[in-house]
Amino acid sequence: MTLTNNPPAAKPTLTQRGSSALGDRVFSWWTLGTGLLVLAILGLILITTVREAWPAFDAMGLRFITERVWDPNPATGDAIFGALSFAYGTAVSSLIALLFAVPVSVGIALFLTELAPRRLRGPAVTVIDLLAAVPSVVFGLWGILVVAPALVPIYQWMHDVFGGIPLLGRLFGPVGSGRNFMTAGLILAIMVTPIITSITREVFSTVPRADKDAALALGATRWEMIRGAVFPHSFGGVVGAVMLGLGRAMGETIAVALVIGGATNITANLFAPGNSMAAVIVQQFGESTGTFTAALIGLGVVLFAMTVLINVLAQVVVRRAEARMKGSVA
Amino acid sequence: MTLTAPPAARPAAGGPDLTRAALSGRRRFTNHLATAAIWVAVLLAVIPLALVTYTVLAKGGGVMSLSFLNEDIPNSYRREGGGMGPAIVGTLLITGMAALMAIPLGVFGAIYLNEYGKQRPLARVIRLMSDVMTGVPSIVMGLFIYISWVLLVGEQTGFAGALALACLMLPVVIRSSEEMLRLVPDELRQASMALGARKWKTTLTVVLPAAISGITSGSLLAVARAAGETAPIIIVTGIVFSPNWNLFDGSNTALPAQIFRNASQPFPAAQDRAWGAALTLIVIVLGFTIIARFISSRFAIKER
Numbered sequence: 001m002t003l004t005n006n007p008p009a010a011k012p013t014l015t016q017r018g019s020s021a022l023g024d025r026v027f028s029w030w031t032l033g034t035g036l037l038v039l040a041i042l043g044l045i046l047i048t049t050v051r052e053a054w055p056a057f058d059a060m061g062l063r064f065i066t067e068r069v070w071d072p073n074p075a076t077g078d079a080i081f082g083a084l085s086f087a088y089g090t091a092v093s094s095l096i097a098l099l100f101a102v103p104v105s106v107g108i109a110l111f112l113t114e115l116a117p118r119r120l121r122g123p124a125v126t127v128i129d130l131l132a133a134v135p136s137v138v139f140g141l142w143g144i145l146v147v148a149p150a151l152v153p154i155y156q157w158m159h160d161v162f163g164g165i166p167l168l169g170r171l172f173g174p175v176g177s178g179r180n181f182m183t184a185g186l187i188l189a190i191m192v193t194p195i196i197t198s199i200t201r202e203v204f205s206t207v208p209r210a211d212k213d214a215a216l217a218l219g220a221t222r223w224e225m226i227r228g229a230v231f232p233h234s235f236g237g238v239v240g241a242v243m244l245g246l247g248r249a250m251g252e253t254i255a256v257a258l259v260i261g262g263a264t265n266i267t268a269n270l271f272a273p274g275n276s277m278a279a280v281i282v283q284q285f286g287e288s289t290g291t292f293t294a295a296l297i298g299l300g301v302v303l304f305a306m307t308v309l310i311n312v313l314a315q316v317v318v319r320r321a322e323a324r325m326k327g328s329v330a
Numbered sequence: 331m332t333l334t335a336p337p338a339a340r341p342a343a344g345g346p347d348l349t350r351a352a353l354s355g356r357r358r359f360t361n362h363l364a365t366a367a368i369w370v371a372v373l374l375a376v377i378p379l380a381l382v383t384y385t386v387l388a389k390g391g392g393v394m395s396l397s398f399l400n401e402d403i404p405n406s407y408r409r410e411g412g413g414m415g416p417a418i419v420g421t422l423l424i425t426g427m428a429a430l431m432a433i434p435l436g437v438f439g440a441i442y443l444n445e446y447g448k449q450r451p452l453a454r455v456i457r458l459m460s461d462v463m464t465g466v467p468s469i470v471m472g473l474f475i476y477i478s479w480v481l482l483v484g485e486q487t488g489f490a491g492a493l494a495l496a497c498l499m500l501p502v503v504i505r506s507s508e509e510m511l512r513l514v515p516d517e518l519r520q521a522s523m524a525l526g527a528r529k530w531k532t533t534l535t536v537v538l539p540a541a542i543s544g545i546t547s548g549s550l551l552a553v554a555r556a557a558g559e560t561a562p563i564i565i566v567t568g569i570v571f572s573p574n575w576n577l578f579d580g581s582n583t584a585l586p587a588q589i590f591r592n593a594s595q596p597f598p599a600a601q602d603r604a605w606g607a608a609l610t611l612i613v614i615v616l617g618f619t620i621i622a623r624f625i626s627s628r629f630a631i632k633e634r
Contacts, residue, residue, distance in 0.1 A: 027530035031442035034435045035456045038463055038504065041497055045466070045474045052477045107371025115368055124372060131379050133619045135558025137586045138608045141593040142382050145601060190378045197375075221357055223364035244465065251467025253561040254590055278469045282561050282590075300473040304466065311465035315458055 045304060053298035055291050056081055064298060070264045072284070072292045081295035083302060085264045089181065089274040090303075093256060094249035096185025096270070097192055102242055104189075105196035112197075113204040114226060132194035140255035143187040148178035148259055155182065155271045173269030179261035182270040187255050192245040199244060203237030203321065204230055236321030243314035247307045253278035277303050390609025393602045399610065403583070405571045407592065407600040414607045416573040420584040421614065423577055424488050424567070425557045428495035432556075433549045435496075436503025437538075440545075443504070444511040445533055457508075460501035471497050472562030479566070486568035488582030494562035499552040506548025510541040543629030550622035554615045560586035585611040 050057075057064055060081050067082025074080065112124055155175040162172040207230050215225040261273020262283060275283075277299045285296055353361075401413030439456075447453025475494040480486055514537050522532040538545075568581030569591070585607045592604035 021528070024528050024530050027533070028442075028446055031438045031446060034438035035442035035447065035453070035504075037435060037439065038456055038460045038501060041474075041500070042459055042463055042466075044478065045470065048477045049470070049473055104371045104374050107368045108375055111368045111372050115365065127372075127376055127379055129619070129623075130616075131375060133554060133615055134379070134382060135560070135586060135611055135615060137558065137560040137589045137593075138382065138386065138612060141589050141604055141608050142385055144593055145604075146381075146385055193375060221353065221361035223361040224357070226364070247465045251465070251469070253467060253469040254586070258590070258593055278467055278561070281469050281473070282564055285565055297473050297477070300470045304470045307465055307467055307470075308462055311462040312458070314465075315461050319458075 042308075046301075049297055049301045049304065053294050053301050056295035056298040059291060060295075064295075065302065068264075068266055070280075072288070072295070079291060079295075081291070081298070083277060083299055085266050086275050086277040086280050086299065087302070088266045089184075089260060090250050090276040090278070092181050092270070092274070093184040093188055093260060093276055094246055096182060097188035097249045098242060098246060100186065100189035101193045101196055101245060105193050105200055105241075105245075106238065108193075108197045109200035109204050110226060110230070112201050113207075114222065114230070128194050128197050131190065132198075136191055136252060137254045137258075139187050139191055140258035143183060143255060143259040144179065147187065148183050150178075151183060151186075152178040155180075159271065170268040171270050173267070173271055175271045176273060177261065179259050180271050180273050181260065184256050184260040184274075184276070185270075187259055188249045188252055191252060191255065192249050195248055196241045196245040199241035199318065200234075200238050203234040203241065203318075206237075206322070207233045234321070236324070237318055240314045240318030240321060243310055243317065247310040247314065250276075250310070251278060251303065251307050253282050257282050386605065386608050386612055389602070389605035390607075390612075393606040394609060398606050402572045403588065403603075404599075407595040408597045410599040412603065414585065414588060414603065414610060416570055417583050417585045417588040417607060418610060419573040419575065420488060420491075420567070420570075420582045421557060421586075421611070423575070424491045424563070424582065424584055425495060425553060427489065427492035427577055428499060428556055429549070429553050431492065432496040432499035432552070433503055436500050436549070436552075437507050437545060439500070439504040440507035440511055441533055441538075443508045445529070445537065457505075460504045463501040464505070466498075467561075468494075468498055468559050469561040469565070472565035475562065475566050486566055486581050487579065488567055488574065488577035491563045491567035491582065491584065492577060494566055495556040495559055498559060498562070499549075499556045502552040502555065503549050506552070507541070507545045510544030510548060511537060513544065514540045543625050547622040547626035550618050550625070554618035554622070557615050557618065558586055558611060560590050563587045564590065585614070 059078070060067065063082060065083050065087065067080060068084040069080045069082050070085060071080045108124070108128065112121060116124055152175060155172075155178065159172050159175050163169045211229040211233065212225055215229040216222075220228060256276050257279035260275055260279055262275055262279070263273040265272055265274045267274070281296045281299055281303075285293070288296055398413040399418060400415045401411075403414060403416055404410075404412035439460075443453050443457060447456065471494050475490050475497070479490050479493055483490075518536050518540055519532055522536040523529070527535070563584045564587050567583065567587070569583050569587070570581050571583075574580055574582045589604045589607045589611065592600040592607070595601065
């Protein structure tokens with residue numbers, strides 16, 4: 001019989017065989033590998049920087065974060081590396097930045113989602129995109145050569161007016177060059193506004209149409225609708241956005257390095273020069289050796305730990321808020 | 331006649347007054363105040379942008395010339411003249427090399443997240459961690475590359491700068507590419523599978539081409555951001571005053587680093603060079619941004 005002479009036919013298969021199956025496996029492993037790269041890099045950052053910073057941590061112990069003196073080249077005795085002044089500078093400049101950036105960002109986000117006529121929406125988004133596109137060093141250059149000198153008379157005026165008030169007046173102390181905590185905070189505010197705005201706007205746009213219409217139908221004005229329908233719905237997301245902005249502000253290096261003044265200083269006076277952790281690293285890294293380098297890398301470790309912590313928290317908050325909102329859409 | 335409808339009742343005829351006029355003064359005032367505050371917020375964002383743009387154009391335009399783009403950087407900040415040639419070469423080479431490394435890796439990472447990992451725990455961790463990684467300060471990335479590359483090879487090179495920029499770009503490319511892959515309709519994947527194509531072939535020849543315009547524009551935005559990064563460049567690439575075309579041998583420099591160094595000098599000549607460099611950098615960054623926007627608006631998959 002002719003039929004039996006045929007070689008036993010392989011089961012028909014509709015997918016390509018042979019090397020292709022191997023290709024599938026190789027490809028999936030390769031993509032997994034690139035995905036894992038992210039985790040690998042983050043892990044490596046932690047391990048290598050901690051190891052390299054160890055001499056400084058070892059020499060200073062817990063004083064590395066509680067000591068306010070930073071003296072790499074003392075006339076006598078051992079070098080002292082205390083990060084407290086710089087942590088203070090980072091905190092103060094970031095908080096000033098948020099103080100200005102958050103209301104403005106929320107305002108712009110409301111403008112984009114609730115207020116803007118259609119033909120203004122595009123240009124407004126473009127402004128935010130462009131603000132985000134300007135490199136931070138350009139803001140720094142503008143800050144040190146234009147903004148800081150221009151603000152000195154204003155700072156002087158504020159010092160004259162508010163300086164005499166007890167307690168509160170200490171914030172508005174004597175004015176120096178215009179390179180100080182306040183200027184750094186203002187420049188930072190410009191730089192974190194785009195990121196807070198874009199996330200806040202996304203959060204606002206997930207507020208259900210029905211909630212807003214219901215508020216308006218009950219006779220609410222636009223502002224009452226925003227307060228009653230938009231804000232309660234998006235509180236979590238906005239908190240997340242603010243935290244992301246905080247993380248960005250704390251890590252910003254170059255602009256702050258240019259405008260904060262470069263002094264190791266803890267003072268309530270917002271018009272006094274100071275320094276931030278990121279700025280110190282970039283200013284002093286070139287001339288450092290040995291334990292000094294280790295101490296600067298140690299600042300990097302502290303900065304890394306703090307920004308990762310804040311970012312993880314912020315992402316979790318934003319994700320949770322988004323999930324809740326998607327669940328509640330009618 | 332009884333059938334004719336009564337004339338349309340005005341609110342005054344009994345029902346509650348629902349017109350704007352009935353709002354109490356306080357409520358109307360608050361509403362106006364809030365509206366005004368929102369407009370002020372928008373203005374507050376426009377002002378710095380306008381001021382920065384104006385200053386950079388005015389001061390940078392003053393020193394801009396062909397020789398500025400070409401000539402070597404004077405090795406004394408005090409000296410007049412010279413240009414930013416080496417920094418432009420450095421910026422383009424370093425950023426280009428970083429893009430060559432980060433974009434392919436990032437796209438494959440995105441393919442893992444969207445085509446393989448989906449909602450698995452590992453994929454969710456990677457997704458969260460890439461978002462976290464976009465928040466890692468660039469100075470920390472600079473320190474990381476300094477320790478793990480510069481100390482290893484023993485010298486500061488342009489390639490080290492490219493590595494640092496690549497690390498900064500990677501998570502941005504991953505997340506934006508993933509968004510774009512998610513927009514590719516599942517029907518395309520199913521059609522390709524039904525024709526007998528393996529998953530890797532489907533992904534590379536059907537899914538990726540469908541999303542390529544979005545991926546390109548997202549990647550270009552990442553490149554634009556990276557081109558403006560300063561801190562890692564200062565830490566890991568050192569400084570040169572004449573062009574170095576070799577990324578693997580000897581120090582290099584880039585526009586942001588030059589802006590930073592010149593901005594903190596008291597000499598007018600240095601400050602002029604900083605403004606010129608800033609203008610050049612902004613033109614490069616905006617160039618990338620505009621191309622990216624154009625591609626995404628012209629070729630994007632329509633969101634469904």
